Amino acid sequence: MKTFNIDSPMHHKTKVFPSPFHSRQAEWNENKEWSRWYDYLSVPSYTDETMEYFAGRNTCGVFDITPMTKHLITGPDALPFMNRLVTRDVSKLKPGRVGYSVWCDDRGQVIDDGTIFHLQQGQYRLCSQEHQIDWLMINAHGFDVSIVEDTHDVAGLALQGPTSCAVLRKMNLPGIENLTPFGMASFDFEGTQLMISRTGFTGDLGYELWIDPDHAEVLWDRLFAAGELHGIRPMGSDALEMLRIEAGFIMAGADFAPALHTVRSKNTRSPFELGLDWLVDFKKPVFNGRQALLKEQQQGSRYALVKLDIEDNKAAEHSYVYDTRERNIGWVTSAMWSPSAKKNIALATVKRPHGKVDERMLVEIYYQRELAWSRKMAQAVVVEQPFWDPPRRRQTPPADW
Amino acid sequence: MKKYDAIVIGAGHNGIANGAFLAKAGLNVLMVEKNDWIGGATVSRNLHEDWIYSNCSYVCSLLRPEVYRALDLAKYGLQVVPYGGSVTISQNGDYYASYVDGDASRREMMRHSHRDADAEHRFERDIMRQCRFIRQFLLRTAPDPASFKPRDLMELLHIGRKFWDLGEETIYDTMRFYTMSIAEFLDEYFESDLIKASHAGSGIIGSAMGVMSPGTAYVLLHHAMGDVDGTAGAWGFARGGMGAIAKAMHLCFEDHGGTTVSGSGVEQILVKNGKVTGVALENGDEYEADIVVSNMTLPRTFLECMDPKDLRPEFLEKCRNFKIRGSSGKINVALEGVPQFTALKGNTEIMRSDMHLIDSIERLERAYDDWKDGIWSRDPYIDMLIPSLTDPTMAPPGKHFMSLFIQYVPPKVRGKDWTDEDRDAFRDTVFNQIEEYAPGFKNLVAHAEVRTPRELENEVGLTEGNIFQGELTMDQLLFNRPIPGYAQYRGPVKGLWMCGSSNHPGGGVMAAPGANAAREILMDLKKPNTVPEGWADD
Numbered sequence A: 001m002k003t004f005n006i007d008s009p010m011h012h013k014t015k016v017f018p019s020p021f022h023s024r025q026a027e028w029n030e031n032k033e034w035s036r037w038y039d040y041l042s043v044p045s046y047t048d049e050t051m052e053y054f055a056g057r058n059t060c061g062v063f064d065i066t067p068m069t070k071h072l073i074t075g076p077d078a079l080p081f082m083n084r085l086v087t088r089d090v091s092k093l094k095p096g097r098v099g100y101s102v103w104c105d106d107r108g109q110v111i112d113d114g115t116i117f118h119l120q121q122g123q124y125r126l127c128s129q130e131h132q133i134d135w136l137m138i139n140a141h142g143f144d145v146s147i148v149e150d151t152h153d154v155a156g157l158a159l160q161g162p163t164s165c166a167v168l169r170k171m172n173l174p175g176i177e178n179l180t181p182f183g184m185a186s187f188d189f190e191g192t193q194l195m196i197s198r199t200g201f202t203g204d205l206g207y208e209l210w211i212d213p214d215h216a217e218v219l220w221d222r223l224f225a226a227g228e229l230h231g232i233r234p235m236g237s238d239a240l241e242m243l244r245i246e247a248g249f250i251m252a253g254a255d256f257a258p259a260l261h262t263v264r265s266k267n268t269r270s271p272f273e274l275g276l277d278w279l280v281d282f283k284k285p286v287f288n289g290r291q292a293l294l295k296e297q298q299q300g301s302r303y304a305l306v307k308l309d310i311e312d313n314k315a316a317e318h319s320y321v322y323d324t325r326e327r328n329i330g331w332v333t334s335a336m337w338s339p340s341a342k343k344n345i346a347l348a349t350v351k352r353p354h355g356k357v358d359e360r361m362l363v364e365i366y367y368q369r370e371l372a373w374s375r376k377m378a379q380a381v382v383v384e385q386p387f388w389d390p391p392r393r394r395q396t397p398p399a400d401w
Numbered sequence B: 001m002k003k004y005d006a007i008v009i010g011a012g013h014n015g016i017a018n019g020a021f022l023a024k025a026g027l028n029v030l031m032v033e034k035n036d037w038i039g040g041a042t043v044s045r046n047l048h049e050d051w052i053y054s055n056c057s058y059v060c061s062l063l064r065p066e067v068y069r070a071l072d073l074a075k076y077g078l079q080v081v082p083y084g085g086s087v088t089i090s091q092n093g094d095y096y097a098s099y100v101d102g103d104a105s106r107r108e109m110m111r112h113s114h115r116d117a118d119a120e121h122r123f124e125r126d127i128m129r130q131c132r133f134i135r136q137f138l139l140r141t142a143p144d145p146a147s148f149k150p151r152d153l154m155e156l157l158h159i160g161r162k163f164w165d166l167g168e169e170t171i172y173d174t175m176r177f178y179t180m181s182i183a184e185f186l187d188e189y190f191e192s193d194l195i196k197a198s199h200a201g202s203g204i205i206g207s208a209m210g211v212m213s214p215g216t217a218y219v220l221l222h223h224a225m226g227d228v229d230g231t232a233g234a235w236g237f238a239r240g241g242m243g244a245i246a247k248a249m250h251l252c253f254e255d256h257g258g259t260t261v262s263g264s265g266v267e268q269i270l271v272k273n274g275k276v277t278g279v280a281l282e283n284g285d286e287y288e289a290d291i292v293v294s295n296m297t298l299p300r301t302f303l304e305c306m307d308p309k310d311l312r313p314e315f316l317e318k319c320r321n322f323k324i325r326g327s328s329g330k331i332n333v334a335l336e337g338v339p340q341f342t343a344l345k346g347n348t349e350i351m352r353s354d355m356h357l358i359d360s361i362e363r364l365e366r367a368y369d370d371w372k373d374g375i376w377s378r379d380p381y382i383d384m385l386i387p388s389l390t391d392p393t394m395a396p397p398g399k400h401f402m403s404l405f406i407q408y409v410p411p412k413v414r415g416k417d418w419t420d421e422d423r424d425a426f427r428d429t430v431f432n433q434i435e436e437y438a439p440g441f442k443n444l445v446a447h448a449e450v451r452t453p454r455e456l457e458n459e460v461g462l463t464e465g466n467i468f469q470g471e472l473t474m475d476q477l478l479f480n481r482p483i484p485g486y487a488q489y490r491g492p493v494k495g496l497w498m499c500g501s502s503n504h505p506g507g508g509v510m511a512a513p514g515a516n517a518a519r520e521i522l523m524d525l526k527k528p529n530t531v532p533e534g535w536a537d538d
């Protein structure tokens, strides 16, 4: 059910709206704790974040992604518009395919990252972390496109984990097993269309399911019925956070400050500084930030975003990073003990020329045991590959667990 | 006759802050105030039964936290309680509210324009960038760009460095900010008239400029650069009214041995052989000191309280040319109950915030047109608050104090002095406007104090009734405030100092001019500094 309504000026009385899945989330939410994700109530953890995390890595977990900002971009100029907006070449994205990208301001600083769904010829959906409508409209001048934010018209669930395909098969979605990574397909479902993309934020086998809010509850019910024997369980945002760090995915507001919100202009980052070189396609003659990024490519970047493998087991949250001579070179942006890699891992921002693969660094970790604080200078090494990247993530058709 | 180390003329909050810092440094300070109450435009008075009014200034944000701490104002009883948000009520029966809660605010904007809700981030970012730049210089003396003293050169360099630190786009923006109109500036962000109007008010408060006049973008900054408890741009109520600020500072002043005489103003600042020697009061009393600090406006100090023969003609000419045009009025109302605004439909929570009755930039500009014609705006812009909804000390339970700040009100009515009839007609204009939005309002009024520029000048001493002791325009800011060559609080005569809002960084209950002047005086006397300098990053 669509639960978002701001037509009444009294909307402020609630501050936050229930998600279209709320009735089901509430049943499962044993902790009775809710957090806010923009307009919607979100669940940090239903029962236990570690158990929920392991559902994502061992069976499958369901996470409500309705609050994610969504835009529908249509019209004859939809492709040229998208191509000017983002850094990668959208013309290579065929209908029915999804691509990850970032978009920059004129200074080549990242405004946000997100996924582009090529729904059909001349129609794209852009999912982003932050609200973008103002920036999209600024960019739309001179293009024959229509842009609407339709966040509240689309309910979404992420179904992530090794048994996720098996669950979908049980739901009788013909050919679902043939969906390749970053592919999408639509299915008739309870009198409406269910769109499924093989995408996610966990670095594992997984899908995202998109449906109109009026069918949100029935989708949830059918999914959980189908998943009963496949270890399905709802997952909160705490578990998702663990999954995405392990996968080495960056997050706006955690690993970089979105350029349009950043008051201290030095604190923004370019795609190169976030390790996203592969997303910048200079073969495109024009796109936002191109000139600045070309210059940066020639003259060098200020920062590097690195994956760190850190000794010992104390999570390096909010730590400073030093070179081996104990000179401060940066800080950790996300960190955790990785239960799947069995490693102490972190994403960190360091000043160039630091940040080369295999480079040794020190991480200053403060940790508390029985209220007493200790400090440790832990050895760390820069690694290239994500901490978790199993072959099943790409395997098509996926194993039928 | 007893000789003091220093005499401060005027117990406005800047004068008191100045005196308190000097007294803290061990100086024997006398403060002379013409009224039999202290605080100047930072005052709370009991004029009707059990109601307390914030008679002039009514909300607090600019007060430098460093001064708050250094003068121990908490110990002397000051409490500043934040309030949140604002509401702009339009003629068509709708409103636009801004809430403390970011999501609620965004949704409220979405109700009017989806795009504006998002553009607000860009707007706030750009405002904050400028505010963070300015804030660094509030508790610092401005450099004299024409001087070759090492100190001025260093300070210019300091400003230059901070300027480059802003980064390319913000550097460009800075120039634009100081020269653009608030209307033009808002057009770069927003499409909804109501949202633009709600932001535009901060660009004209206290200024004899219209929303379309160049320079009003800066006035908005001046209202956004303060903070409450580190929340940049936040505003609060001083518990007990704004006078609580002056009162706490004054207790600190007295605690450090300061003396105050009130009830008779300074008639003349005495000068002998190019040096000040003291002051002569209207009642004939004279006091001696080698240092005299004026908290009065620039024109009042030099054109009214000094012998022109003691001053250079060129200097006097500049004082005469100082832009200090009255544009505001204030009505303080004792209410028997809470007025009911039809459009708010029972959203009583939002009434704890700033309320405005305006729809558009256009209407704001029309209000200014009347000022140019020499009359008060027939359809005025009112910054309306009911502090007693937050502060229980302002009115008896169930009754309320309403503060109405009004733009525009000219210093003279079509070139003639204000009469009592004019004043009453002005009050009726304002009350009639409110009545339109809140039927029954007038029946709730138990008492009203109506202050036009005439009262602001005669009672508070604000020349022409200008609330900032001088317009906040680029030509009168930083090293040009109040006039070029005199921005470092030193007057044109030895021993004469200036510490009022006419000086850098300007008006508002900020205590910065008073504090900066004290730092300079102590430096000249080679006394240990008691005055904080610089800023705490937000």
Ligand SMILES: Cc1cc2nc3c(=O)[nH]c(=O)nc-3n(C[C@H](O)[C@H](O)[C@H](O)COP(=O)(O)OP(=O)(O)OC[C@H]3O[C@@H](n4cnc5c(N)ncnc54)[C@H](O)[C@@H]3O)c2cc1C
Pocket (backbone or CB within 6 Å): B009, B010, B011, B012, B013, B014, B015, B032, B033, B034, B035, B038, B039, B040, B041, B042, B055, B056, B057, B058, B059, B060, B061, B062, B264, B265, B266, B267, B295, B296, B297, B300, B305, B328, B329, B330, B405, B456, B459, B460, B461, B462, B466, B467, B468, B469, B499, B500, B501, B502, B506, B507, B508, B509, B510
């Ligand atoms: C109606 C109004 C509303 C305002 N609203 C706000 C607000 O909400 N928030 C905010 O931050 N700012 C506000 N301001 C601005 C702010 O109040 C002033 O800028 C500030 O209070 C000025 O302080 P000051 O000490 O520099 O000068 P003043 O307060 O003007 O003090 C000067 C003092 O000198 C005295 N004096 C004058 N002549 C003589 C004489 N000859 N002899 C002895 N004493 C003399 C006066 O009586 C007065 O006490 C408002 C101002 C007004 C008028």
